[in-house]
Amino acid sequence: MMSNYGQVRRTVQTVFLALVLLGAFAWRANCERWCPFGGVEAMASYLAEGDMLCSLGTSNFFILGGVLGMTLLLRRAFCGYMCPIGTLSEGLHVLGRKAGLPQARVGGPLDRGLSLSKYVLLAVVLWLTWKAGELIFRGFDPCYALISRHGADITVWAYVVSAAIAAASLFVSLPFCRWFCPFAAVLNPFSRFGLTRVRRHADACRNCGNCAKRCPVAIPVDQLEQVHAARCLSCMNCLDACKVGPSRAISWGPPGRRGHAWSQAALILILLGCTSMAVSASYLIPVPSFVKSRGEKPARAAEAKIRLAEMTCRGRANLLVYFLERDDLYRVPGYLKVEAWPGPGISDLHVIYDPSATNEAAIKRALTEPYYDAVADSWRMSPFAIEGYDPFALLDEVTPADSPAPSGS
Amino acid sequence: MQSALFRGVVGTAVLLLTLASLPGVAFADPAAQAFADGEKLLAKADFEGALRAFAQAAKADRSKPEYMQQYALLNRVVGLRKQLATEEDAAQWENIARSLHSFYISRGLYEEALPLDEKIHTKLGSAYSAAMLAETQLVLDREADALKVLSELSDAKQNANTRALKALALTRLGKADEAREVAKAIELPADSGPATIYSVARMQAAVGNTDGAIALLKRCLESVPPSQLENFRKHAKATREFAQISTTAEFSKVLETASKVAESACSGGSNCASCPMRGQCSGGAKQ
Numbered sequence: 001m002m003s004n005y006g007q008v009r010r011t012v013q014t015v016f017l018a019l020v021l022l023g024a025f026a027w028r029a030n031c032e033r034w035c036p037f038g039g040v041e042a043m044a045s046y047l048a049e050g051d052m053l054c055s056l057g058t059s060n061f062f063i064l065g066g067v068l069g070m071t072l073l074l075r076r077a078f079c080g081y082m083c084p085i086g087t088l089s090e091g092l093h094v095l096g097r098k099a100g101l102p103q104a105r106v107g108g109p110l111d112r113g114l115s116l117s118k119y120v121l122l123a124v125v126l127w128l129t130w131k132a133g134e135l136i137f138r139g140f141d142p143c144y145a146l147i148s149r150h151g152a153d154i155t156v157w158a159y160v161v162s163a164a165i166a167a168a169s170l171f172v173s174l175p176f177c178r179w180f181c182p183f184a185a186v187l188n189p190f191s192r193f194g195l196t197r198v199r200r201h202a203d204a205c206r207n208c209g210n211c212a213k214r215c216p217v218a219i220p221v222d223q224l225e226q227v228h229a230a231r232c233l234s235c236m237n238c239l240d241a242c243k244v245g246p247s248r249a250i251s252w253g254p255p256g257r258r259g260h261a262w263s264q265a266a267l268i269l270i271l272l273g274c275t276s277m278a279v280s281a282s283y284l285i286p287v288p289s290f291v292k293s294r295g296e297k298p299a300r301a302a303e304a305k306i307r308l309a310e311m312t313c314r315g316r317a318n319l320l321v322y323f324l325e326r327d328d329l330y331r332v333p334g335y336l337k338v339e340a341w342p343g344p345g346i347s348d349l350h351v352i353y354d355p356s357a358t359n360e361a362a363i364k365r366a367l368t369e370p371y372y373d374a375v376a377d378s379w380r381m382s383p384f385a386i387e388g389y390d391p392f393a394l395l396d397e398v399t400p401a402d403s404p405a406p407s408g409s
Numbered sequence: 410m411q412s413a414l415f416r417g418v419v420g421t422a423v424l425l426l427t428l429a430s431l432p433g434v435a436f437a438d439p440a441a442q443a444f445a446d447g448e449k450l451l452a453k454a455d456f457e458g459a460l461r462a463f464a465q466a467a468k469a470d471r472s473k474p475e476y477m478q479q480y481a482l483l484n485r486v487v488g489l490r491k492q493l494a495t496e497e498d499a500a501q502w503e504n505i506a507r508s509l510h511s512f513y514i515s516r517g518l519y520e521e522a523l524p525l526d527e528k529i530h531t532k533l534g535s536a537y538s539a540a541m542l543a544e545t546q547l548v549l550d551r552e553a554d555a556l557k558v559l560s561e562l563s564d565a566k567q568n569a570n571t572r573a574l575k576a577l578a579l580t581r582l583g584k585a586d587e588a589r590e591v592a593k594a595i596e597l598p599a600d601s602g603p604a605t606i607y608s609v610a611r612m613q614a615a616v617g618n619t620d621g622a623i624a625l626l627k628r629c630l631e632s633v634p635p636s637q638l639e640n641f642r643k644h645a646k647a648t649r650e651f652a653q654i655s656t657t658a659e660f661s662k663v664l665e666t667a668s669k670v671a672e673s674a675c676s677g678g679s680n681c682a683s684c685p686m687r688g689q690c691s692g693g694a695k696q
Contacts, residue, residue, distance in 0.1 A: 310474075368481065370478070370482040370485050372508035372511065374504060374507060374508075376637075377507070377511050378515070379482060379508070379511060379512060379515070381481070382478070382481075383478075391477065391480075391481060
């Protein structure tokens with residue numbers, strides 16, 4: 001009996017790819033904030049300094065948590081069902097096969113050797129990213145090239161890498177995902193202890209080897225009783241390929257008796273559940289992506305909630321702090337704490353201040369007025385535009401007497 | 410009937426094409442026009458007029474941040490000009506004066522900068538203020554005035570920058586031998602800033618030491634923060650002293666020299682990817 005696991009999986013893959021494409025191109029959203037690997041890259045800087053890198057947000061941590069959760073339950077189902085690179089690579093492989101291109105099945109020692117590349121790549125990427133304090137590899141990243149709609153820092157190498165992956169995918173199954181994907185290297189240790197697994201029931205198995213032949217990551221399923229391999233995508237191709245029929249000769253589910261086999265619907269529900277929880281948590285628990293504070297917290301503090309444009313990234317948030325720390329006429333005295341969510345479009349900014357020393361109007365002026373930098377001997381213009389704040393109206397409203405005590409030009 | 414219809418269609422098409430070909434006249438962007446007017450008025454040092462024009466541009470088109478930025482900057486400058494006249498705190502006065510000087514020079518308003526620089530020099534009487542004033546005087550072809558200012562500075566206050574400017578003034582006044590004498594006395598400290606190195610490079614070019622000028626220009630560009638490199642390059646291309654070597658391959662090559670120093674503060678670029686501070690902003694904007 002043939003089943004339709006593959007068809008269901010392709011539908012799920014298509015839906016997730018469509019969501020990514022819609023997010024990037026139709027909604028023009030900051031999709032980078034939903035990349036789980038971003039959470040890995042930003043972890044060191046966030047722990048050390050309280051800031052996310054570039055335009056990443058704390059949502060990257062939530063989605064990373066969701067993906068790790070699903071990996072502990074479903075192994076690398078994220079790669080098999082959700083990752084856009086995996087979907088495209090798999091699609092190209094099917095295309096290559098249908099076009100009659102020669103197909104190479106890489107397994108055994110060569111596969112194991114190549115698999116080590118992703119750990120080396122992960123170490124290099126993380127070390128250099130943490131050292132630089134910037135996502136210095138994103139200009140070479142095919143996934144970033146896609147979700148950033150050819151972002152400003154994309155290099156030609158991103159397309160060279162994309163072309164190489166695409167070309168290799170026509171002849172080999174999932175070459176990038178198996179051998180070079182640094183996020184796969186992150187997931188594998190969790191996947192190794194994944195709850196669910198494919199089980200082959202030797203008493204019913206006819207040893208036809210179809211299950212192993214259909215495995216996209218070259219796991220020798222036909223020689224195993226239980227698949228513990230970290231690289232298992234829970235794709236269920238092996239179940240599809242079984243001539244005896246799923247749950248008779250081969251099944252997928254948590255360890256235990258044969259009757260404990262789970263359906264693919266359970267897998268999809270877990271995927272959606274983990275993803276929804278991660279996304280919901282990032283909205284319900286709005287942890288700032290950028291935090292800086294100055295001075296001692298006073299007994300009473302007030303908070304200015306500001307929405308502004310052009311606070312696009314961590315560097316811009318640093319520039320915002322630079323304007324708040326000015327020492328001229330628009331100086332903002334007293335305690336200040338900045339909590340920001342930098343990103344494209346309109347971003348949220350919370351400034352906590354000492355109301356006995358300053359006020360919200362002074363903070364807004366400090367953020368938007370030009371500043372003369374005596375050290376650099378140059379004027380710096382503020383790029384920030386505050387929503388609902390009209391400097392013309394303010395100039396009419398606020399007289400110099402309302403201004404904080406000047407201490408500079 | 411058919412012929413009338415044809416003529417009507419052709420006539421309408423011709424009219425539309427004519428109107429479309431006159432965007433600068435018939436459909437001029439009022440905000441852009443106001444902004445351009447503001448720039449022209451500012452070039453004539455009509456600060457109040459330029460401020461009104463920039464305000465008009467910013468109000469007419471809020472989608473262009475540069476309109477609002479220029480308005481905000483000029484509004485600030487206008488305010489500082491008024492404040493300078495009444496400011497009694499010496500440190501505050503100096504800061505305001507320096508910020509205005511910076512604005513005038515960046516805008517090429519040397520006639521505005523001159524009286525300000527004279528006031529600054531009268532108040533401070535330092536090598537820094539003398540050099541600032543002499544630089545402006547040299548731009549305005551007032552070599553004799555520049556020489557006088559620099560000669561009045563006591564030996565104790567002289568430094569490599571003031572001596573270089575003095576040699577420049579002497580060269581322009583046709584006193585080449587005297588200029589060479591002054592040039593011989595210049596000792597450029599190892600920790601000299603780019604402005605001083607640049608002055609000495611110009612002076613070396615003026616006295617005919619082309620190789621020395623090129624070497625110093627290279628050293629200068631290496632010591633300039635990345636965000637200011639372009640300003641130095643532009644200035645070097647337009648400077649009178651480099652005119653005789655500006656067409657040489659050596660000069661073109663030296664202008665390509667890359668900076669070897671980091672920014673002193675967040676450069677405020679459009680994004681981190683093109684930021685010269687890329688990878689160094691993790692410590693905060695002010696470093």
